[in-house]
Amino acid sequence: MSHNLLKGKRGIISGALDSNSIAWKVAEKAHAEGAIFTLTNAPIALRMGEINKLAEATKSQVIPADATNVAELDVLFQKSQEVLGGKIDFVLHSIGMSPNVRKNIPYEALNYEFYAKSLDISAMSLHKMLAVAKKQDALNEWASVVTLSYIAAQRAYPFYNDMADAKAMLESVVRSFGYHYGKAKKVRVNSVSQSPTATTAGSGIKGFDDFFKFADAISPLGNAPAESCADYCITLFSDYTRMVTMQNLYHDGGYATTGVSMEVMLGNTAK
Numbered sequence: 001m002s003h004n005l006l007k008g009k010r011g012i013i014s015g016a017l018d019s020n021s022i023a024w025k026v027a028e029k030a031h032a033e034g035a036i037f038t039l040t041n042a043p044i045a046l047r048m049g050e051i052n053k054l055a056e057a058t059k060s061q062v063i064p065a066d067a068t069n070v071a072e073l074d075v076l077f078q079k080s081q082e083v084l085g086g087k088i089d090f091v092l093h094s095i096g097m098s099p100n101v102r103k104n105i106p107y108e109a110l111n112y113e114f115y116a117k118s119l120d121i122s123a124m125s126l127h128k129m130l131a132v133a134k135k136q137d138a139l140n141e142w143a144s145v146v147t148l149s150y151i152a153a154q155r156a157y158p159f160y161n162d163m164a165d166a167k168a169m170l171e172s173v174v175r176s177f178g179y180h181y182g183k184a185k186k187v188r189v190n191s192v193s194q195s196p197t198a199t200t201a202g203s204g205i206k207g208f209d210d211f212f213k214f215a216d217a218i219s220p221l222g223n224a225p226a227e228s229c230a231d232y233c234i235t236l237f238s239d240y241t242r243m244v245t246m247q248n249l250y251h252d253g254g255y256a257t258t259g260v261s262m263e264v265m266l267g268n269t270a271k
């Protein structure tokens with residue numbers, strides 16, 4: 001079902017690792033809605049080779065870039081404009097990783113080198129992308145930048161570890177850079193706070209399956225799947241959301257504003 005919502009738009013989509021990735025679905029939908037874009041991921045993730053299937057299906061070029069490396073981001077934005085034939089209209093930042101989570105190190109005993117990496121990869125990388133784009137004047141007026149967040153930025157989720165701190169920082173970059181870029185070039189910056197989703201990053205969180213069921217039982221609409229998240233991102237890239245910026249937008253089936261559900265109260269979270 002296509003509405004040509006992104007016809008004539010050029011984009012950069014980061015974070016498609018495999019077909020479960022939220023970014024993968026965004027790329028498929030952006031293609032169906034008429035956009036052209038480049039795909040990017042860390043060189044190490046590209047070695048898996050999966051992304052080439054997506055590139056073929058969406059007729060996109062893959063440009064490797066470690067999102068913590070400003071020089072590589074510089075090349076990414078430069079090359080993307082060359083390949084796509086003009087300035088960029090939308091950017092998806094769909095990047096997150098915590099070495100502390102990967103190594104099962106508890107929050108009270110964080111390894112600080114890893115902690116710095118988590119913040120750099122999962123939050124500062126958005127600042128770096130925006131700073132590179134602004135310096136190059138790579139984005140068109142009214143361009144839309146979307147990143148993905150999680151409600152652990154606002155409330156305590158013990159299993160989310162230092163990723164909670166990274167998401168809090170990420171959402172702050174959305175507001176702060178959103179202000180400056182909005183003033184300078186009318187560029188919009190928003191985060192989508194997504195339900196737990198079975199992806200490589202999501203399933204890496206300890207106790208993911210139990211929590212997934214719990215969140216599903218709380219949310220009146222159930223957990224939002226990756227496909228719907230992609231639909232929402234497409235609307236944010238489109239001209240129908242032109243005046244939305246500096247927001248953290250919950251895409252979670254109603255989870256964030258539900259106190260308790262009957263299922264959870266009666267202890268029936270199994271599905």
Ligand SMILES: NC(=O)c1ccc[n+]([C@@H]2O[C@H](COP(=O)([O-])OP(=O)(O)OC[C@H]3O[C@@H](n4cnc5c(N)ncnc54)[C@H](O)[C@@H]3O)[C@@H](O)[C@H]2O)c1
Pocket residue numbers: 014015016017018020021022023041042045065066067068093094095096097121148149150193194195196197198199200201202203
């Ligand atoms: N899955 C969930 O439950 C969930 C919920 C809310 C928000 N999110 C967020 O959605 C985003 C996308 O994650 P996903 O769930 O699709 O999982 P995913 O594992 O498919 O995607 C994460 C991506 O980050 C990339 N990445 C890691 N380090 C990088 C680096 N240095 N440079 C460039 N790219 C790098 C990975 O290669 C991968 O493609 C993340 O920010 C994640 O925190 C996920």
